[in-house]
Amino acid sequence: MVDKLWGGRFQQGAASWVEDFGASIHFDYQLAHEDIEGSLAHSKMLSKVGIISEEECAFIQGGLKEILADIEAGKVQFSVQNEDIHLNIESLLTEKIGSVAGKLHTARSRNDQVATDFHLWMKHRLPDVKAAIKNLQTELVLLADKHADTIMPGYTHLQHAQPISYGHYLLAYFEMLQRDYERFEFNEKHTDILPLGAAALAGTTFPIDREYVADELGFGNIYHNSLDAVSDRDFAIEFLANASMLMMHLSRMAEELILWTSFEFNYLELSDSYSTGSSIMPQKKNADFAELSRGKTGAVYGQLMGLLTVMKGLPLAYNKDMQEDKSGTFTTFDTIIAVLKVFTGMLETVTVKKDNMKAALKTDYSNATELADYLAKKGMPFRQAHEVTGKLVFEAIQEGIALEQCELKALQEHSALIEDDVYVVLNPMTAVNKRTSLGGTAISNVKKEVVRAKGILASKM
Numbered sequence: 001m002v003d004k005l006w007g008g009r010f011q012q013g014a015a016s017w018v019e020d021f022g023a024s025i026h027f028d029y030q031l032a033h034e035d036i037e038g039s040l041a042h043s044k045m046l047s048k049v050g051i052i053s054e055e056e057c058a059f060i061q062g063g064l065k066e067i068l069a070d071i072e073a074g075k076v077q078f079s080v081q082n083e084d085i086h087l088n089i090e091s092l093l094t095e096k097i098g099s100v101a102g103k104l105h106t107a108r109s110r111n112d113q114v115a116t117d118f119h120l121w122m123k124h125r126l127p128d129v130k131a132a133i134k135n136l137q138t139e140l141v142l143l144a145d146k147h148a149d150t151i152m153p154g155y156t157h158l159q160h161a162q163p164i165s166y167g168h169y170l171l172a173y174f175e176m177l178q179r180d181y182e183r184f185e186f187n188e189k190h191t192d193i194l195p196l197g198a199a200a201l202a203g204t205t206f207p208i209d210r211e212y213v214a215d216e217l218g219f220g221n222i223y224h225n226s227l228d229a230v231s232d233r234d235f236a237i238e239f240l241a242n243a244s245m246l247m248m249h250l251s252r253m254a255e256e257l258i259l260w261t262s263f264e265f266n267y268l269e270l271s272d273s274y275s276t277g278s279s280i281m282p283q284k285k286n287a288d289f290a291e292l293s294r295g296k297t298g299a300v301y302g303q304l305m306g307l308l309t310v311m312k313g314l315p316l317a318y319n320k321d322m323q324e325d326k327s328g329t330f331t332t333f334d335t336i337i338a339v340l341k342v343f344t345g346m347l348e349t350v351t352v353k354k355d356n357m358k359a360a361l362k363t364d365y366s367n368a369t370e371l372a373d374y375l376a377k378k379g380m381p382f383r384q385a386h387e388v389t390g391k392l393v394f395e396a397i398q399e400g401i402a403l404e405q406c407e408l409k410a411l412q413e414h415s416a417l418i419e420d421d422v423y424v425v426l427n428p429m430t431a432v433n434k435r436t437s438l439g440g441t442a443i444s445n446v447k448k449e450v451v452r453a454k455g456i457l458a459s460k461m
Contacts, residue, residue, distance in 0.1 A: 023078035026080045030086045034120035035085050036068045038113065038196060041216035043104055047138050049207050052103050053305040060104050063097040064089075064291035085117070086110050092285035108199055111318040112354045113232040115195035118326060120217065122191045122235060125333055126184055132340035133181045133246070134460050137174050139347040141453045144170040152267065153366055160364040162429040166357060168441040171449050176249040178456065183242040190235040194219040201317035229318040233307065233325050240304040243332050247297040254294040257346065258287045266356050271349035274342065289346065293339045300335055303328030309395055341432040361428040363402045365393050371403060371422065378417040390413050 040061060047057035067089060070076050082088040090152040093101040102328075144167035154164035190453055194217065195208040195341045197203070200383040203226045214222050223229035236356050270287055277282035361367075368389050375385035392414055395402050435444040 021319070023080045024084045024323050024326070025082065025088060026081055027330060030077050031085045031117040031121055031326070032071050034117040034124070035069065035089055035113070036064050037062055037120060038116045038217065039089070039104055041213050042108060042196060044101070044216060044323060045209050045213045046106060048208050048212060051206055053107055054101055057102050059097045059100050060093070061124065063093045063101065066096060067092050070200055084114070086113050107204045108196060110277070111200050112195045112198040115230055115232070119191055119193065119195060119235065121237060123188070123218070126188050126191060129333070129336060130181055130185050130460070131333065132337055134457060135176050136340050136344045136347070137177050137342050137453070138457055140170045140174045141450060141457065142175070143347055144174070144446065144453070145450045147352060147354070148352045148450065149443050150352065150357060151361065151428055153364055154358050154441070159364045162359070162366050162369055163361050163431045164441040165432055165443055165446045167446040167450070171446065173249065173253055174453050180242065180249065181245045183245065187235065187238050187242055190238055192219055193221045193223055195223050195229035196231070198223060200228035200359060202226055202229055203450050207254055227317045231314070231322070233311055233322060236325050237304070237307055237311065237327050239329060240300070240332055243336050244301050244304045246281055246336055247300045247339065250343055251294045251297040253343065254290040257290040258294070261287050269351040269353065271351070273349060274346045289342050293342060296335050296339060300332050301330050302335055358428070364395070367403055367426045367428060367431050368393050370425050374425045375415060375417055376423060380415065380417060
């Protein structure tokens with residue numbers, strides 16, 4: 001017989017390198033707390049329904065708590081021979097309390113046990129993700145409040161398009177992150193379901209009380225189909241998809257931080273704490289942490305595609321392929337928490353070069369739309385107004401001057417509708433403040449949206 005907890009029908013063991021290949025303890029040791037948490041609840045339920053005695057339950061509970069204390073003290077070394085966290089802890093429990101430890105596995109399988117551990121792991125960590133998103137949102141709102149009246153070029157196709165408020169720009173990322181936050185909230189709903197009691201795939205003949213276990217572990221719902229319970233990894237895929245969306249948003253912000261801290265833009269300067277230098281060029285100040293964050297996006301995408309591919313062809317119910325569900329999820333959690341923390345720090349310490357932002361609007365013709373709108377409001381069809389303005393921009397470029405530097409006489413040669421008030425219209429601050437439509441960049445709007453954003457943040461307390 002093979003010396004394994006499952007080895008009764010086996011006469012020959014695998015080579016050590018094969019055991020190592022099949023083991024998951026290399027990464028699922030991170031489920032140790034959750035595994036013990038689930039076992040504590042399961043043993044209490046077994047005692048409650050009379051499957052084990054109160055004395056046996058006390059032995060099991062005491063042993064599990066001792067193991068948890070040993071793990072937290074760094075005294076436990078897990079074994080590859082015991083394959084996974086579940087068999088490692090069961091082996092340790094047997095060493096502590098003897099054969100009564102074997103009763104703990106009554107009415108459950110590693111299939112529903114690992115699913116429960118994974119659900120618990122995710123339940124414990126989704127609040128951390130939401131808190132980290134909120135921290136970054138808070139910095140965005142603080143910065144937007146401070147810079148509601150800081151104006152800068154807005155871009156399309158990475159070309160100067162129209163003047164906007166820098167505060168308005170920052171609140172765009174607040175909105176993206178709010179959607180991310182809400183996606184993780186929805187993720188909590190699908191994580192908050194208890195698989196334990198499904199056993200291997202078909203349920204159990206023992207008179208278990210799944211509702212009791214759910215209450216003990218703080219689950220709000222229970223899987224109603226045992227096949228689904230042990231084979232569902234939607235909650236993990238959903239987490240990876242949400243993380244990918246989050247990283248996409250942060251990668252876009254990283255790209256702009258990298259561009260805007262460059263010599264060519266010079267809109268922002270990152271603090272020394274979030275920059276690095278060059279080993280050969282003394283003058284360099286690189287936005288390396290923004291670049292690393294942008295780079296880590298690809299790895300998060302990869303974990304999502306990896307798990308989707310693992311799951312796409314699996315028949316019901318449990319398959320060993322599903323062992324590949326955790327490593328990438330654990331790594332992704334660590335990544336997004338670290339990146340969110342880095343972005344929060346970068347924004348908390350960034351220097352905003354208001355004058356440079358404003359100066360970039362002087363000769364960029366981003367006020368051309370203002371002139372077209374001005375003509376349209378005076379009765380000229382917008383397509384004609386667009387054409388007239390385009391001709392004026394061309395002439396100004398030829399002369400090397402801004403639109404607002406054109407003489408009134410020259411402007412009126414293209415349309416008699418143009419009067420002295422056009423110069424007020426062409427002022428970038430006027431352009432910003434006239435955009436008072438809901439969601440527009442007017443400073444008054446930005447200030448209202450800051451209040452709204454603060455209310456959203458306050459509701460997350």
